[in-house]
Amino acid sequence: MTSRTFHAAILRNAAVLVPAPRRADWLAEWNAELCYIDRDATAFCLGSFRDALWLRCHTPGAIRRMFSMDSPLRCVLFLVSLVALTLSLIFPFRDLWRPLWSPPGAEQFALAILQMYLVALLVLAALWPPSLGDYPADPSGPSVKIRLRRWIFLAAKFVLLTPIPIFLSVALLPVFPGAPSILMFVWIFGFRWVLADQRRRCPVCLHFLSNPVTIGSPSQSVLGRYGTELACPHGHGVLYVPGAPTTWSSRQRWQYLSS
Ligand SMILES: [Zn+2]
Structure with a gap:
């Protein structure tokens, strides 16, 4: 050179x-x-x-x-980094958690984790019903492949978030014996973040929506529209978020823009 x-x-x-x-x-x-x-x-x-x-x-x-997670790739890489970081934290304490992987210990450990995981999902569904909003089919909408990518992205976030609290609680065990008890709460708030993150993204390019504009006023919520509209920065569509949920409009609604 x-x-x-x-x-x-x-x-x-x-x-x-x-x-x-x-x-x-x-x-x-x-x-x-x-x-x-x-x-x-x-x-x-x-x-x-x-x-x-x-x-x-x-x-x-x-x-x-x-440090923005606007890009879906950055979001996934952020979660992968968290998995790697929390996994690296438990290695210094491998003598502590190694007995957990012996036959009787592994079974009990897996059952306890599964039980907490299911309880976390039930609490999440009870407190904040997991709704992503209305994304009606439209002739000008994206192909099946692009729509599927949105669900794969959501599943990837759930899968990557799942081991993080487990590794974190194992790493904290030596200094905080009650660490597994917080496992469930980290999952609940983590999954809530995953759903909120998904609702903020365009269903086509998976980037964050931007340019929020308030439309209408509270007095128009009966006969008109009152809420916030956000747009995809790449022009794929607009999202209407009701300001005051009513019986006929309680969920956010996506509208594709024809290309
Ligand atoms: Zn978009």
């Missing part, structure tokens, strides 16, 4: 830290300045990381966007 290639690689790596809209200009500027550097070009290129980080920290909303 020539020194020129090496320095360009450093700059390209630093550019990852720069907010995407400004990345191309930033990289072009640094590459142009590099042409005039005769000595210590490596130190000059390493200084680009500091500049890129400064830009990232001082661009409004850049940090929030970096």
